[in-house]
Amino acid sequence: MGVFDELEARGMVAQITNEEKVKKLLNEDKITFYIGFDPTADSLHVGHFVQIMVMAHMQKAGHTPIALFGGGTGMIGDPSGKSDMRKMLTKEDIDHNIACFQKQMSRLIDFSEGKAIMANNKDWLLDLNYVEFLRKVGVHFSVNRMLAAECYKQRLEKGLSFFELNYMIMQSYDFLELNERHNCVLQMGGDDQWSNIIGGVELVRRTKAKEVYGITFTLLTTSEGKKMGKTEKGAVWLDPEKTSPFEFYQYWRNVDDADVIRCMKILTFLPLSKIAEYEAFTGSGLNQAKEVLAFEVTKLIHGEEEAMKAQEAARALFGGGKNSDNMPSTEISASDLTDGSIGILDLMLKASLIPSKGEGRRLVEQGGVSVDDQKVESITHALTAADFEKGFVIIKKGKKVFHKIILQK
Incomplete structure (x- = not known):
């Protein structure tokens, strides 16, 4: 089974620019492709996991992945699916986040010599001459078509800044640069990136009279269509x-x-x-x-x-056992106890088991909290040092969340 057939059989393929040609390329040839990652946090999350798995499947089939990190585009932020403008990050934040991404990604992708490429679009975006860029790239984009794109719809409701409008053009320019630098002929990304990917495919076609391709893969959602993670x-x-x-x-x-x-x-x-x-x-x-x-x-x-x-x-x-060695835990000290005790709601807040005392109150009143298998009956329930005789207690929230609280001596 070719890699395209494998991805399709796993339910990962969503949209393709030229299915017949792409299928032939992936199943019969060896190509260079890229997937972009904007460093908006200091860790990848489950939403990125699908993209990394696609990259790994492709690499196993002999194709060369480019992991493109958005050192340039990350300074704007992708408006796709966002109702508000993203927080602006500093160059230092972005560089730190990229270093974290690279380390995590290396668990699944082989970045040894010739196996894969790490690229950063700050290398060509941050030193652009604005007027030259508009003449070379901006002339190929219709604002009417851009505003009709799915990725901008939510932002239009609250007001789309010119700052964000540039994102699609910059991402499209990435494809042109990677095509020229590495003969990259395919961009892949989540299905929410379809408009941006089409922009890059069209830009390469218009500027180089060359056909390149795009594939989006399904977003990680539940059977009800809600995003997982x-x-x-x-x-x-x-x-x-x-x-x-x-x-x-x-x-x-x-x-x-x-x-x-x-x-x-x-x-x-x-x-x-x-x-x-x-x-x-x-x-x-x-x-x-x-x-x-x-x-x-x-x-x-x-x-x-x-x-x-x-x-x-x-x-x-x-299974009813008490092995808590690898359970998530939070350490507290005697200074966390007021007059020798700490309330259950304060303790759960400290362990990040609840977002607020209101939520904790609701859980307790519904019988959803227990300490060492004893149901907490009141929101005024408090624990003293004597409750930590064995060095810790285990809080159970609902049926499936367990958390160990360790009292440091």
Whole structure:
């Protein structure tokens, strides 16, 4: 099976500029392609995971990936799907974020000599002569067509700045530069990037009379169409300091039944024949498929050892055991206790288990909080040093969230 057929069979392909030609290129030739990553945070998140998996599939098939980091475009920020303008980042912030991205991406992509390319669009965007750029590139863009693009629709409702309007032109220029520098003939990206990708394909065609191509892949959504990768604490990050391996594992272990097989196809390298076996599972049997999904995804991002630890901790907890060694934890000290105690709502806030005391009050009143298997009956419940006799307590929120609170001596 060629790589295009593989990606399609896994349900990853969304839109293509020239399906027949692209399929032939990917299945029969060896090409250079690129995927862009704007460094808007100091870690990649689950939304980027699909893009990295596509890149890995392509590299395994012998194609050369370019990971393009937006040291230039990141100074504007992609307006796609945003109702408000993104926060402006400093050059220092952007450089730091790119370094974090490169380290995380290297777990799945081989960047050794000749295998893949890391590029940064600041190399050609930050020193552009504005008038020359308008004459060379701006002349090929219709503002009417740009404003009709899906990526600008939400921003138009609140007011789209000229600053942001430039984003599509700059991203399109990236494709032209990468084509000239590395003979890159294909841009890939999430389906929300279709308008930007088309802009680049058209720019290369108009300026070089050369055909290049674009593919978008499906966004990571639930069966109900909602974006995956969000929890009550925020995004599910690939950085273990921001989302621990245990929490990462638990996220995938707890996906809805309807999403298990799709996630397996998109986010693991398990053979499709093996996934088909799990597809036949129903009822409680799906829990085994969820365990496999959680283990495989955690192994890819955090390594097999961390995946094993997370799996063992989850099995111990949900199997009635008390192994808390690899559980997410928060340390407190005696200074956190006021008059020898700390209220349950203050403790949960400190552990980032709740976003506000109002949310904590609701959880307690609904019977959704327990400490060491004892249900918390009142929002005034407080813990003293005596409750930490063994050095820690375990707070359980709902049915699936466990957190260890350690009292430092």
